[in-house]
Amino acid sequence: xxxxxxxxxxxxxxxxxxxxxxxxxxxxxxxxxxxxxxxxxxxxxxxxxxxxxxxxxxxxxxxxxxxxxxxxxxxxxxxxxxxxxxxxxxxxxxxxxxxxxxxxxxxxxxxxxxxxxxxxxxxxxxxxxxxxxxxxxxxxxxxxxxxxxxxxxxxxxxxxxxxxxxxxxxxxxxxxxxxxxxxxxxxxxxxxxxxxxxxxxxxxxxxxxxxxxxxxxxxxxxxxxxxxxxxxxxxxxxxxxxxxxxxxxxxxxxxxxxxxxxxxxxxxxxxxxxxxxxxxxxxxxxxxxxxxxxxxxxxxxxxxxxxxxxxxxxxxxxxxxxxxxxxxxxxxxxxxxxxxxxxxxxxxxxxxxxxxxxxxxxxxxxxxxxxxxxxxxxxxxxxxxxxxxxxxxxxx
Amino acid sequence: xxxxxxxxxxxxxxxxxxxxxxxxxxxxxxxxxxxxxxxxxxxxxxxxxxxxxxxxxxxxxxxxxxxxxxxxxxxxxxxxxxxxxxxxxxxxxxxxxxxxxxxxxxxxxxxxxxxxxxxxxxxxxxxxxxxxxxxxxxxxxxxxxxxxxxxxxxxxxxxxxxxxxxxxxxxxxxxxxxxxxxxxxxxxxxxxxxxxxxxxxxxxxxxxxxxxxxxxxxxxxxxxxxxxxxxxxxxxxxxxxxxxxxxxxxxxxxxxxxxxxxxxxxxxxxxxxxxxxxxxxxxxxxxxxxxxxxxxxxxxxxxxxxxxxxxxxxxxxxxxxxxxxxxxxxxxxxxxxxxxxxxxxxxxxxxxxxxxxxxxxxxxxxxxxxxxxxxxxxxxxxxxxxxxxxxxxxxx
Numbered sequence: 001x002x003x004x005x006x007x008x009x010x011x012x013x014x015x016x017x018x019x020x021x022x023x024x025x026x027x028x029x030x031x032x033x034x035x036x037x038x039x040x041x042x043x044x045x046x047x048x049x050x051x052x053x054x055x056x057x058x059x060x061x062x063x064x065x066x067x068x069x070x071x072x073x074x075x076x077x078x079x080x081x082x083x084x085x086x087x088x089x090x091x092x093x094x095x096x097x098x099x100x101x102x103x104x105x106x107x108x109x110x111x112x113x114x115x116x117x118x119x120x121x122x123x124x125x126x127x128x129x130x131x132x133x134x135x136x137x138x139x140x141x142x143x144x145x146x147x148x149x150x151x152x153x154x155x156x157x158x159x160x161x162x163x164x165x166x167x168x169x170x171x172x173x174x175x176x177x178x179x180x181x182x183x184x185x186x187x188x189x190x191x192x193x194x195x196x197x198x199x200x201x202x203x204x205x206x207x208x209x210x211x212x213x214x215x216x217x218x219x220x221x222x223x224x225x226x227x228x229x230x231x232x233x234x235x236x237x238x239x240x241x242x243x244x245x246x247x248x249x250x251x252x253x254x255x256x257x258x259x260x261x262x263x264x265x266x267x268x269x270x271x272x273x274x275x276x277x278x279x280x281x282x283x284x285x286x287x288x289x290x291x292x293x294x295x296x297x298x299x300x301x302x303x304x305x306x307x308x309x310x311x312x313x314x315x316x317x318x319x320x321x322x323x324x325x326x327x328x329x330x331x332x333x334x335x336x337x338x339x340x341x342x343x344x345x346x347x348x349x350x351x352x353x354x355x356x357x358x359x360x361x362x363x364x365x366x367x368x369x370x371x372x373x374x375x376x377x378x379x380x381x382x383x384x385x386x387x388x389x390x391x392x393x394x395x396x
Numbered sequence: 397x398x399x400x401x402x403x404x405x406x407x408x409x410x411x412x413x414x415x416x417x418x419x420x421x422x423x424x425x426x427x428x429x430x431x432x433x434x435x436x437x438x439x440x441x442x443x444x445x446x447x448x449x450x451x452x453x454x455x456x457x458x459x460x461x462x463x464x465x466x467x468x469x470x471x472x473x474x475x476x477x478x479x480x481x482x483x484x485x486x487x488x489x490x491x492x493x494x495x496x497x498x499x500x501x502x503x504x505x506x507x508x509x510x511x512x513x514x515x516x517x518x519x520x521x522x523x524x525x526x527x528x529x530x531x532x533x534x535x536x537x538x539x540x541x542x543x544x545x546x547x548x549x550x551x552x553x554x555x556x557x558x559x560x561x562x563x564x565x566x567x568x569x570x571x572x573x574x575x576x577x578x579x580x581x582x583x584x585x586x587x588x589x590x591x592x593x594x595x596x597x598x599x600x601x602x603x604x605x606x607x608x609x610x611x612x613x614x615x616x617x618x619x620x621x622x623x624x625x626x627x628x629x630x631x632x633x634x635x636x637x638x639x640x641x642x643x644x645x646x647x648x649x650x651x652x653x654x655x656x657x658x659x660x661x662x663x664x665x666x667x668x669x670x671x672x673x674x675x676x677x678x679x680x681x682x683x684x685x686x687x688x689x690x691x692x693x694x695x696x697x698x699x700x701x702x703x704x705x706x707x708x709x710x711x712x713x714x715x716x717x718x719x720x721x722x723x724x725x726x727x728x729x730x731x732x733x734x735x736x737x738x739x740x741x742x743x744x745x746x747x748x749x750x751x752x753x754x755x756x757x758x759x760x761x762x763x764x765x766x767x768x769x770x771x772x773x774x775x776x777x778x779x780x781x782x783x784x785x786x787x788x789x790x791x792x
Contacts, residue, residue: 061479
């Protein structure tokens with residue numbers, strides 16, 4: 001059997017006309033001789049609307065019952081898409097998480113897939129040309145519904161492709177993955193290939209197209225993923241282990257609304273650093289671009305945090321610092337984080353040097369690096385100048 | 397364990413405020429020491445809206461996929477009601493047809509319940525005070541979703557009460573069952589008791605309150621059913637095997653828009669009658685009040701049919717009669733069917749005589765009787781006079 005897994009996102013099945021369009025697209029692949037497993041998200045804003053209903057009932061809806069509620073969204077989609085396929089004389093059956101045997105951990109609202117009843121899916125594929133399976137959901141060993149969290153349908157699709165040793169096609173509003181955000185910069189170039197690691201390092205480039213957790217699963221099981229637009233024939237982007245085109249820098253990403261937090265004059269003891277970040281993390285704050293410098297046996301710590309997520313941050317940070325009266329905290333707002341990523345950095349020398357040369361006229365507030373990524377923090381007013389310089393330097 | 401089964405219809409859970417009200421009502425019973433199994437319908441017009449979606453996809457949606465679609469409606473309700481109960485600190489769990497193990501035949505869209513995993517429900521009731529279970533739905537042995545047809549949630553509730561040997565409370569917009577339609581006649585009296593047989597003979601009286609199939613199941617397993625309003629404390633009606641109050645006539649029902657169809661001059665051969673009705677039934681027409689009279693070795697057949705359901709009827713009837721050139725068909729429109737029903741008729745003599753005496757000034761076009769029911773067909777303009785006469789005669 002030639003099996004291919006296709007995933008259609010919520011905007012691709014937002015209304016019945018779009019569902020019929022998708023059915024025709026699936027049928028084309030059937031006519032090419034493939035058996036198709038189609039993973040579908042809930043229609044349009046269904047999940048958001050269900051969450052709104054739940055919030056009307058309870059400020060903090062019970063997690064198990066919330067998943068019982070949310071899993072209905074994909075069941076509606078798979079039933080409608082199956083009806084549309086059957087009307088096109090395609091031998092089709094829809095399956096929910098019970099029927100497909102998608103077992104997960106029992107972490108409601110953020111479960112992780114553990115196993116599929118692969119033999120059952122294979123058996124059903126012998127009898128049917130298409131199986132339409134609910135994305136985003138699973139069941140526990142005890143038979144409770146779970147959901148996989150935002151972007152979960154991507155993970156469902158890649159995981160089932162891994163189990164079936166097949167390729168995975170992810171269809172959405174977006175025609176692929178670009179060197180940088182095409183909604184922001186019209187001169188962005190669509191990539192033909194991008195590696196798992198590049199995708200993981202530059203989640204913001206691909207987040208709308210392919211969720212990070214799905215990339216992790218694809219990397220782990222070496223699943224070839226093709227991301228393309230549902231509604232156009234334009235060629236998309238392959239997410240693979242190695243980039244055969246091997247550019248030094250594959251893409252660039254921007255995150256605005258960054259605040260730089262600096263704590264100066266802490267004692268020279270790294271356990272203190274651990275304690276401070278642990279307390280902040282426990283309150284649910286995400287910090288980024290951590291940089292620690294030791295000056296005269298005193299530690300100075302800088303990190304960034306997204307401006308919108310700073311409510312009560314200062315209060316909790318002061319609590320965490322309550323034993324260190326000599327320390328001082330400063331906040332600087334209005335920064336942007338600019339990153340370039342490329343698998344080629346692992347082998348190519350001098351990328352950092354080219355990065356700094358390109359940005360020699362821009363004051364950089366902070367710089368952090370990983371094996372395949374360089375990020376800098378800069379004043380928002382210098383963002384355009386900096387991005388243009390990097391696009392030119394790395395031919396993005 | 398003191399177990400009671402409660403069922404709340406779609407209008408009782410039409411929005412989140414009503415769901416919270418129902419949660420409080422359920423909690424009251426828990427506080428009285430009961431374990432409650434709550435059966436819930438889909439919210440308000442959800443099922444109709446899902447059917448509308450399906451019709452947008454396909455003129456004739458695939459039955460198995462239609463059930464896959466429709467079963468989501470009740471799952472939304474049970475999840476929301478469970479959230480509301482948990483917020484009231486009631487130990488609650490929601491279950492769909494998979495989780496409750498409600499097995500049915502595989503007649504999609506009109507399945508019949510075959511068995512429950514009773515031991516599982518009992519076990520869960522040991523751990524929880526309330527189980528909220530999806531009405532209207534089941535699964536086949538193969539694990540496909542089924543639905544039970546309109547009114548199916550009533551059937552779910554009565555069937556589970558039968559399996560648990562408990563009483564069943566059916567809550568809806570209606571405060572109980574009346575001697576005749578209270579929306580039409582403000583002087584209708586609410587019954588304290590009505591028997592299964594009376595309910596079955598006068599489905600139209602109770603149809604909005606308790607579906608006929610549910611009554612059949614209640615009768616078969618002798619389940620005591622209490623019908624009352626969700627949103628008032630007013631006492632409702634008990635549906636039971638024997639009416640301890642034992643009135644001769646319990647209720648009266650009216651069906652308007654009846655057309656009388658008369659076929660005259662058929663050969664004297666009852667196989668012909670069977671053939672004609674069989675052909676009509678196969679086209680999906682429901683006929684009522686069948687009356688057959690033999691005059692001079694020629695058969696004359698009369699029956700009624702609802703005016704709105706007559707599309708193409710004449711065409712099919714003519715086809716069925718094509719071998720009988722001598723026969724003639726007439727249609728008379730604008731009639732109403734008026735019935736009285738009462739378990740007391742079985743034992744009490746002279747009920748028919750009282751019926752005809754009361755209606756002596758009204759021309760009756762047809763009369764049919766069963767053991768506990770007398771029906772007549774009359775001109776719509778005489779309906780008010782006739783109903784008033786029967787109300788007076790039988791103290792309804």
